[in-house]
Amino acid sequence: xxxxxxxxxxxxxxxxxxxxxxxxxxxxxxxxxxxxxxxxxxxxxxxxxxxxxxxxxxxxxxxxxxxxxxxxxxxxxxxxxxxxxxxxxxxxxxxxxxxxxxxxxxxxxxxxxxxxxxxxxxxxxxxxxxxxxxxxxxxxxxxxxxxxxxxxxxxxxxxxxxxxxxxxxxxxxxxxxxxxxxxxxxxxxxxxxxxxxxxxxxxxxxxxxxxxxxxxxxxxxxxxxxxxxxxxxxxxxxxxxxxxxxxxxxxxxxxxxxxxxxxxxxxxxxxxxxxxxxxxxxxxxxxxxxxxxxxxxxxxxxxxxxxxxxxxxxxxxxxxxxxxxxxxxxxxxxxxxxxxxxxxxxxxxxxxxxxxxxxxxxxxxxxxxxxxxxxxxxxxxxxxxxxxxxxxxxxxxxxxxxxxxxxxxxxxxxx
Amino acid sequence: xxxxxxxxxxxxxxxxxxxxxxxxxxxxxxxxxxxxxxxxxxxxxxxxxxxxxxxxxxxxxxxxxxxxxxxxxxxxxxxxxxxxxxxxxxxxxxxxxxxxxxxxxxxxxxxxxxxxxxxxxxxxxxxxxxxxxxxxxxxxxxxxxxxxxxxxxxxxxxxxxxxxxxxxxxxxxxxxxxxxxxxxxxxxxxxxxxxxxxxxxxxxxxxxxxxxxxxxxxxxxxxxxxxxxxxxxxxxxxxxxxxxxxxxxxxxxxxxxxxxxxxxxxxxxxxxxxxxxxxxxxxxxxxxxxxxxxxxxxxxxxxxxxxxxxxxxxxxxxxxxxxxxxxxxxxxxxxxxxxxxxxxxxxxxxxxxxxxxxxxxxxxxxxxxxxxxxxxxxxxxxxxxxxxxxxxxxxxxxxxxxxxxxxxxxxxxxxxxxxxxxxxxxxxxxxxxxxxxxxxxxxxxxxxxxxxxxxxxxxxxxxxxxxxxxxxxxx
Numbered sequence: 001x002x003x004x005x006x007x008x009x010x011x012x013x014x015x016x017x018x019x020x021x022x023x024x025x026x027x028x029x030x031x032x033x034x035x036x037x038x039x040x041x042x043x044x045x046x047x048x049x050x051x052x053x054x055x056x057x058x059x060x061x062x063x064x065x066x067x068x069x070x071x072x073x074x075x076x077x078x079x080x081x082x083x084x085x086x087x088x089x090x091x092x093x094x095x096x097x098x099x100x101x102x103x104x105x106x107x108x109x110x111x112x113x114x115x116x117x118x119x120x121x122x123x124x125x126x127x128x129x130x131x132x133x134x135x136x137x138x139x140x141x142x143x144x145x146x147x148x149x150x151x152x153x154x155x156x157x158x159x160x161x162x163x164x165x166x167x168x169x170x171x172x173x174x175x176x177x178x179x180x181x182x183x184x185x186x187x188x189x190x191x192x193x194x195x196x197x198x199x200x201x202x203x204x205x206x207x208x209x210x211x212x213x214x215x216x217x218x219x220x221x222x223x224x225x226x227x228x229x230x231x232x233x234x235x236x237x238x239x240x241x242x243x244x245x246x247x248x249x250x251x252x253x254x255x256x257x258x259x260x261x262x263x264x265x266x267x268x269x270x271x272x273x274x275x276x277x278x279x280x281x282x283x284x285x286x287x288x289x290x291x292x293x294x295x296x297x298x299x300x301x302x303x304x305x306x307x308x309x310x311x312x313x314x315x316x317x318x319x320x321x322x323x324x325x326x327x328x329x330x331x332x333x334x335x336x337x338x339x340x341x342x343x344x345x346x347x348x349x350x351x352x353x354x355x356x357x358x359x360x361x362x363x364x365x366x367x368x369x370x371x372x373x374x375x376x377x378x379x380x381x382x383x384x385x386x387x388x389x390x391x392x393x394x395x396x397x398x399x400x401x402x403x404x405x406x407x408x409x410x411x412x413x414x415x
Numbered sequence: 416x417x418x419x420x421x422x423x424x425x426x427x428x429x430x431x432x433x434x435x436x437x438x439x440x441x442x443x444x445x446x447x448x449x450x451x452x453x454x455x456x457x458x459x460x461x462x463x464x465x466x467x468x469x470x471x472x473x474x475x476x477x478x479x480x481x482x483x484x485x486x487x488x489x490x491x492x493x494x495x496x497x498x499x500x501x502x503x504x505x506x507x508x509x510x511x512x513x514x515x516x517x518x519x520x521x522x523x524x525x526x527x528x529x530x531x532x533x534x535x536x537x538x539x540x541x542x543x544x545x546x547x548x549x550x551x552x553x554x555x556x557x558x559x560x561x562x563x564x565x566x567x568x569x570x571x572x573x574x575x576x577x578x579x580x581x582x583x584x585x586x587x588x589x590x591x592x593x594x595x596x597x598x599x600x601x602x603x604x605x606x607x608x609x610x611x612x613x614x615x616x617x618x619x620x621x622x623x624x625x626x627x628x629x630x631x632x633x634x635x636x637x638x639x640x641x642x643x644x645x646x647x648x649x650x651x652x653x654x655x656x657x658x659x660x661x662x663x664x665x666x667x668x669x670x671x672x673x674x675x676x677x678x679x680x681x682x683x684x685x686x687x688x689x690x691x692x693x694x695x696x697x698x699x700x701x702x703x704x705x706x707x708x709x710x711x712x713x714x715x716x717x718x719x720x721x722x723x724x725x726x727x728x729x730x731x732x733x734x735x736x737x738x739x740x741x742x743x744x745x746x747x748x749x750x751x752x753x754x755x756x757x758x759x760x761x762x763x764x765x766x767x768x769x770x771x772x773x774x775x776x777x778x779x780x781x782x783x784x785x786x787x788x789x790x791x792x793x794x795x796x797x798x799x800x801x802x803x804x805x806x807x808x809x810x811x812x813x814x815x816x817x818x819x820x821x822x823x824x825x826x827x828x829x830x831x832x833x834x835x836x837x838x839x840x841x842x843x844x845x846x847x848x849x850x851x852x853x854x855x856x857x858x859x860x861x862x863x864x865x866x867x868x869x870x871x872x873x874x875x876x877x878x879x880x881x882x883x884x885x886x887x888x889x890x
Contacts, residue, residue, distance in 0.1 A: 034815060084812035094796070098807030102800040120852040122643070122720040129693045130722065132877035132884050136854045143858055149872060149885040174889055213696065219881020235696075246886075259816075262647075 002106040003078075004028040004319050006093055008085050008260070009113035011040020012301050013292025013308040015068035017111045020312025022075045026319055029077045030105070032095055034084045038072070039065030040115055041138070042301065044145045047166055049193070053302035064301060088264040091287065109287045109315045112261060112275065113308065116293040118163075119253040126158075128215030131222070137163040137251040141170065150174055152247025156224050157181045158212050160188040160195070162299060162388075164251025169198035171249075178204045179243050182226055184211045184233055187362050189388050191299060211235065212248065221246050254297045261294070271339035272296040278328065278344035279353045279397075280314035281307065289315050296341045296356065299390050303356065323348075329372075329400055334410025336360055336385075337368075345407075347397045356392050357409065359385045366411045368393055372403040381414050417441045417580075418774060420599055420609035422587050422623050424451040426563060426755050427747050428615035429570035430762035436577035438766070438776035443607060444571065444579065445599070447586035449880055450839045451832065452567035454617045455750070457842065458692065458724025459639070460681060461563050461672060462655055464753040465502060465555035467522025467530060474734040476525045478757030478764070483557055485759035493569035494788040495562055496673035502558025502655040503538065505709060506551045511659040515553045518659075522555070529556040544651050546711050558655055560673050563755055564842045568832065573786050575831040577779065582607075584880070587616075590626040592741065597627075611743045611769055618689045618727045620735075620748035628739045632749065636689045636725040639681025640698040645717040645850050649675040656709050667705045669713075674817075674848070679706050679713060686725070694721040719850050726751045736761060738772055745769065789826065790844070792818040813863070814856040816849020824860060828867045835868065837861055838878040857884075 004026050007018040010033030018031050037043060042050070045061030052058060055067065072079065083097035093105040118136040133152060135143075140151045141163065155171050157164045160183040168178045181199060186209045188195055199206055207226065213235050214225035228239035256274040258266075267276045267284035274295040281289045291311035292304045317323045326348035331340045340357040357368075363385040370378045370393070377400065380393050393409075400407065419435055421428045424446035432444040446453065463483050469475035490497035506512045515532060522530045531554045538552040539545060571581050589600040590612065599607040616623040621634040649671050658666025670678050682698040699721060706713060729735055729749025734757065738745050747765055750757075770776055791799065791809060802822070803810035809822035827834045827843035834840040837847070837860050846860050847853030853860070861884060864875045873885045 034812070082811060084815065084818075086818065096799060096803065096810045096812065098803065098810035101803040101810055102796050104796075117851045118854050120719065120850075120854060122718050122852060123716070125696070125699060125715070125718060125721060127694045127696045127699065127721075130878075132882035139854045139857060143885065144889055147858060147862075147872070148889050150887050150889050151884070152886055215693070218690070219879055220883055 001103060003030045003108070005030070005109045005111065005315055006105060006107035007031045007111045007113055008093070009033065009040070009115055009292070009294070010038040010079065010081065011113065011115050011292065012042055012065065012068055013115070013294070013304050014111065014113035015072055016305045016308035017113055017289070017291050017312035017315070018077050019068070019071045019075060020309040021111075021316045022077050024313055024316030026316045027076055031072065031077060031079045032083050032085055032093070033079065033081045036082050038069045038079065038081065044138070044142050045166075046145045047170070050301050053300065054305050068305070085260060088260055109289065109319050111311050111315055112283070112288065112290040112294050113292045114257045114260060114294045116254040116256045116297055118250070119255055121250060124252050126212055126215060129217055131215070131217035131220050133217065133221030133246050134215065134248045134250065137167045137249045140249050141167055144170060144174065150176070152176060154179060154245040155247040155249060156212070156226070156243045156245045157249045157251060159183065159251035159253070160190050160206060161251045161253065162190045162194050164249065165190040165194040165198040167249055167251065168204050169202055172202045172204065176247070178202070179245055180204070180226070181206045182210045182212060183208050184229060185209070187386070191388055213240070215248065221248055224248055254293065256294045256296065258294060261290075264288075269339065269343055271333070272341065274341070276343045277341065278346050279342050279351070280317070280323065280346065281311035281342070282314065282318070287318055296339060299388065303390065306354070329403070330406040331355065332406055332408045334408045336363055336366070336411035337409050340409055345397065345400060347401055349397060351397055353395050353397065354392050355395060355409070356390055358390055359387055359411065362386050363411055365414045367414045369410055369412050370395065371408050371410070372405050375403065377403065377407065385411070416596070417443050417607065417609040419611045419613060419769065420445060420597070420607050421613045421615055422599070423615040423617055423620075424567070424571055424581065425454050425456040425615065425617050426452070426567045426758045427617070427750055427761060428613070429567045429574070430758040431613055431615060431747065431765045432579055433570040433574040433577070434762035434766050436574040436579040437779055437782045439779050440774065440776050442579045443582060443609070444574070445582050445585040445587060445601075445607065447584070447602070449583050449835065451571045451581070452564040452842065453879070455724055455727055456567050456755070457564045458722050459563060459726070459755060460668060460670065460678065460752070461560055462502075462668070462670060462756070463497075463559040463561050464756045465522070465530070465558040466525050466527045466753070466756070467518050467553065467555055469525070469753065471521055471524040474736060475753060475757065478734065478760040479753040480525050480527055482757040482760035483559065486559060486561060489759055490561060490566065492785050493566065493573055494786055495566045495569050497559060497561045498673050499557065499559040500654055500671065501554065501556045502657060503533075503541065504553040504657045504659055505538070505545070505549050506659045507548050507708060508550060511661060512551055514659050514661065515551065518553050522553075527555065527557065530554070542652055542654060542656065544710060545656070546709060548708070560655060560670060561755070562673050568843055569786060569788075572830055572832045573784070576786065577782055581832050587623060587626070590623070592627060595743065597743065611745065611774055613745045613747055613765060615747045617750065618725055620727065620746065624739065624746055624748065627744060628741050631739070632735055633730045634749065635728045635730065636686045637728050638684045638686050638691065638723055638725055640694050640702065640723040641678060641680030641721065642699070642702065642715065642718050643720045643722070644677040644679065644713070645719050646675045648677040648714060648717050651677065651710070658705070658709060666708070667702050669706055669709050674845070676719075689725060692723050692725060694723045698723070719852060734761070736764060738768060743772065788844075789823055791820045791823055813859050814846030814849065816851050817845045819844055819846040821863065824863050825867060828864060835864070836876050836878055837864065837884070840864065
């Protein structure tokens with residue numbers, strides 16, 4: 001089997017990337033998806049709020065997915081669902097499914113769009129027993145929204161990321177008693193609109209600077225112990241609160257899923273746990289591109305689509321032999337910035353580049369300053385910067401052509 | 416009426432069970448839980464010790480060295496993961512080095528093969544990532560690692576294949592003897608009658624013993640807590656690394672597992688109750704602190720699971736393997752470390768004891784020693800292709816982290832003594848053992864269980880009795 005382009009992952013990133021490459025003249029394209037259906041995690045996100053940027057209207061997750069899938073279905077892009085990629089060697093993809101068996105697929109270019117997975121109890125070392133009733137928020141969402149089963153009656157949620165907040169509301173709507181949302185940090189990691197619409201509207205209390213310090217239950221979960229934490233995030237003795245509950249949902253972060261990338265020898269960024277890419281979304285290996293949550297965890301699918309289109313377009317340019325290499329600058333992070341994507345910028349063409357980034361804590365009245373050594377290249381005033389909300393700035397390659405060295409992006413107090 | 420009833424389907428009970436099915440005897444193994452390997456067997460260091468540690472002349476020394484010699488063939492026969500990776504006991508100062516010498520001498524007396532004292536350079540050559548503070552080590556090439564619950568389940572299954580019976584959710588609450596026949600009363604269901612009883616009840620062996628015998632020992636639970644790290648960390652060492660026991664305690668071990676993860680632990684805490692298997696931040700902190708001595712940099716962010724188990728420490732300071740004052744009632748108790756390593760040898764001797772006291776046991780001519788389990792992830796591309804051609808369910812990967820297929824999961828359910836719970840499937844063929852901890856595959860494994868066992872989804876539970884997953888349908 002040989003394809004011009006193989007896209008690994010049929011979620012919003014993979015779908016948009018494949019379609020964009022197709023639109024740019026690449027005809028032999030294959031999408032490989034491990035689930036039975038295309039659409040990725042959007043399929044279980046039945047709430048609305050998707051698509052305001054991309055489609056200028058408010059859609060549910062499945063509706064957003066449908067629009068991406070439809071485009072692919074009316075193209076010549078091939079799709080293999082229920083198919084798992086086992087590894088990638090050079091540009092050969094080893095995959096299996098029940099119909100074709102073991103396949104070795106040759107690709108002239110590859111786009112990685114495997115998405116991310118949830119952090120689990122183990123990753124954050126929650127002590128206590130190991131009863132049933134402890135779910136990652138996404139797993140609970142799948143049971144409820146896709147399989148039609150309820151996972152519990154009395155619920156505590158650890159982590160105020162967006163999935164945690166959305167699930168607080170979802171569980172409440174299904175008749176469960178959501179007793180508390182517990183957040184380790186002194187601020188929420190979810191979008192403000194979700195705090196209002198998912199917690200405040202349902203009178204669900206949010207405990208900031210708290211964490212779960214014990215889990216009790218022999219068969220099913222019976223109760224959790226919650227404690228306040230000090231500024232070093234260590235539990236404070238004497239602040240124990242007991243919540244009787246049969247369910248603990250964990251919304252404690254997402255990790256880009258890069259086992260395939262690691263095995264293929266691609267370079268990863270320890271700041272994002274994602275791949276290192278340049279402005280064309282190309283990874284450290286020529287002809288292998290990446291987009292979506294496999295790069296860094298996005299809060300809006302609209303930005304995933306945009307990033308994926310960029311990857312698809314550039315994969316097409318690569319396949320048509322029109323991509324060029326020139327001087328590359330590295331994007332470094334300074335004060336207050338935890339990461340930026342892309343990490344590398346190639347100056348071969350005059351283009352605008354959107355740089356995505358996150359800040360390390362809430363900041364107010366700042367400037368995002370782009371510098372090379374002491375020379376300020378650009379600056380962007382921001383009134384509010386929250387870790388939960390991905391920021392972006394636009395640079396032009398022109399601005400970078402004259403500089404000598406790498407660029408540093410950092411926050412400075414605005415005057 | 417049975418010839419032999421074994422109480423407890425942990426590694427000891429399961430080993431004795433399978434050993435007995437080599438003979439023409441009617442044997443049953445009972446467990447109070449809903450599966451085999453549900454006690455100490457499922458939560459320990461998963462190590463086959465070489466045998467230099469137990470004091471010369473003890474039962475522990477005898478069965479450890481003998482047992483460890485039996486593992487390789489046993490695991491090959493039963494298709495159980497086992498690897499002889501060798502172990503190192505590390506010394507960090509002169510006192511440690513003295514102790515290592517004593518351990519070496521003890522090991523020689525115990526007839527452990529291949530023991531060697533290594534100097535600093537030799538140790539670092541074997542394990543370059545070790546702390547530079549290491550001074551030397553005792554090297555035991557026969558030290559090995561194994562999958563303890565896989566082995567136990569395989570022993571039970573093979574015993575059932577060879578005509579033995581396995582009964583779960585069968586808690587023994589009383590034992591009486593009428594003439595030469597024991598009557599084991601169960602919490603639920605008909606009592607079990609048997610001519611001989613083997614008490615392999617692990618943590619509860621004292622309780623079972625006292626149901627018919629005069630009290631002669633006590634089992635004291637000692638808790639050990641562990642970290643299981645992602646496979647990304649599994650390759651940083653090759654050997655099982657012990658710290659030299661000293662006045663500060665036994666130290667903690669760091670070892671690769673047979674599946675390529677890294678295991679760090681255990682802590683050690685004596686408990687009053689036999690129920691507490693919770694992990695504590697104190698215990699975990701202690702492990703991190705102690706393990707630093709061996710490996711300075713362990714990335715605990717790559718932790719995927721913590722667990723704790725209770726070791727069954729008897730007040731006799733040795734294994735208890737003997738016929739009791741009640742004729743026909745045999746104890747196989749006090750199985751602290753090296754209980755797992757000793758199990759295959761203990762099984763042989765318990766059968767010998769039974770024969771000495773009158774069990775008529777003719778070898779079975781058609782005993783089938785082998786079982787085969789498909790592990791998709793370990794096959795070559797050609798083997799994978801052929802397998803999928805025969806059965807497309809082996810082409811559907813359900814657990815992406817461990818690359819476990821639907822075919823393997825169905826097989827784990829349909830085999831004799833097959834899985835009935837989500838964790839039962841996990842212990843047999845690993846879906847959910849990986850870095851996402853069943854976040855993606857849990858619901859799908861549950862679906863397959865429901866389909867194969869013809870149960871509604873809500874009736875499929877996670878693990879022990881009472882560990883329900885779902886509370887009903889959505890609105």
